[in-house]
Amino acid sequence: MVFSIESVSKEYRSGTKVLHALDSVSLKIEDGEIFGIIGKSGAGKSTLLRCLNLLERPTSGRILLGDTDLTALSPAQLRDTRKRIGVVFQHFNLLHSRSVAANIAFPLEVAGYSRADRRARVDELIELVGLEDRRDAFPSQLSGGQKQRVGIARALAASPDVLLCDEATSALDSDTTDSILDLLADLNRRLGVTIVLITHELNVVRRICHRAALIDQGRIVDEGTLTELVADPDSPLGEALLPAGTVRTSPTGIPALLTFVDSLSTSPVISQLSRDLDVDVTVISGGIEDIGAHQVGRLRVEFASHTGLANDEETRKSVEEHLSQRGVKVTFS
Ligand SMILES: Nc1ncnc2c1ncn2[C@@H]1O[C@H](COP(=O)(O)OP(=O)(O)O)[C@@H](O)[C@H]1O
Ligand SMILES: [Mg+2]
Incomplete structure (x- = not known):
């Protein structure tokens, strides 16, 4: 399922001032790839991510998941289509009063899975992210890396086509970051899930991305496979990598x-x-x-x-x- 971003702009207005948070961003994310979007703080990364699942509506432009134009859907259709897009957050956003298993089960409850189906799927997901021995633990009893494993399992619960990760490793130390990135690469290989990684860390791009784009002041200023970027003498992202x-x-x-x-x-x-x-x-x-x-x-x-x-x-x-x-x-x- 190709994920296409076509000339997406996002303006924020405050009084008479207009801020162009995204300025005609176009990207095509291919089925099954790990695509990195890197940029400095304030470049527009989170705005772009929120536009990708239409948590935020672009001022202009289209977002297409396969043939479906997300910007043209009714609220009900949009709710349905969003199930095909999982989101992993920087600060995990877990429910503190629920166990690991119950956190992962939450989106399945919302989607109306039966108790038996939920149980089977949760077992599968817990194994997938390597948390078999933490099943009944609560978020406060988990390390940062374990919390993010729960976040990833929850995002994958409804078997989405695309996983969006907004600074998913930015709250973690470097060893834990590496283990989470390796997990994402492994899930990408095993499940074929397309992954969009938003990050300000070059290491994230270097370690697991197939392709990457550099965003600066709301614009895509560089883009390519990692080897294309590095082999291009004029590529700012290649030079950074x-x-x-x-x-x-x-x-x-x-x-x-x-x-x-x-x-x-x-x-x-x-x-x-x-x-x-x-x-x-x-x-x-x-x-x-x-x-x-x-x-x-x-x-x-x-x-x-x-x-x-x-x-x-x-x-x-x-x-x-x-x-x-x-x-x-x-x-x-
Ligand atoms: N809801 C909002 N209202 C007004 N300005 C916003 C809003 N969200 C983000 N911005 C502005 O848009 C720009 C891009 O922000 P953001 O997408 O959060 O950047 P990044 O995630 O790359 O750090 C920043 O200048 C930010 O202040
Ligand atoms: Mg951000």
Whole structure:
């Protein structure tokens, strides 16, 4: 089920002032993917998330879940369609007087499941999120990570097509964050549920997202698969995910940015370049990291030619040709 956001804008008015919280946001979230939306505080992330299930009505634009335009539904139809969208909150929003099992059962009660069906489904969900031994505990007796597991089980109770997570790990320490992210990735694989993650943490995107978009002042300013972003020398999100660093003010050679996916890992490309063209290659900054299933890199380097090539222009051309044949993109700065 593709989740499409088409030119969604949201304005807040106070007196004569108009705040454009969302400015013509368009995104297509594919069936079964984990899509990250990252941005600073105040960028419009929560507004966008609330528009996605129409808790907030966009000022203009459409939200389509498959063929269904959510903005065109009657209140009754909307209530029904919302069952296909689960929401996970930053502060868990659990019912404190109810046990783990009863919290997870709550949406099933509202949806009119029978007692027996509820019980069977709750057992399934508790196992899915690994809380078998906490079934009868109350929220006050749970750690943050366990609370979020309850929140996730509850969001999945009615088997939604899409799971929306608003800063779902922002209240957790880093180890717990990793375990919750791994759980979400596992649920995505096992259930095929599409996941939209709203976050201000790059780590969240790096660890589990297939694709991501950067939102700034209500606008999407960058978007792509993680490897596309990192391999794009002009991508601000790529640079944030895997910083290559800034250009040195007084370079000693020819400065360049190298970006690549799975290239340097398979062959010693840089030493070969150095040998073949008789140039020195100095790595200034940057890194190589496993992102998704790929090894990706962004490196700032400087080339210095000795005997081989007559001038900088010739060096640039030869280096570019040599590296592009081996899957490494060179941008001279
Ligand atoms: N109900 C509201 N009324 C007026 N302004 C709002 C409302 N909700 C959010 N905003 C404003 O919209 C902008 C985006 O907010 P928000 O979506 O909460 O950002 P984020 O979740 O990225 O931190 C902010 O400037 C915020 O003050
Ligand atoms: Mg927010």
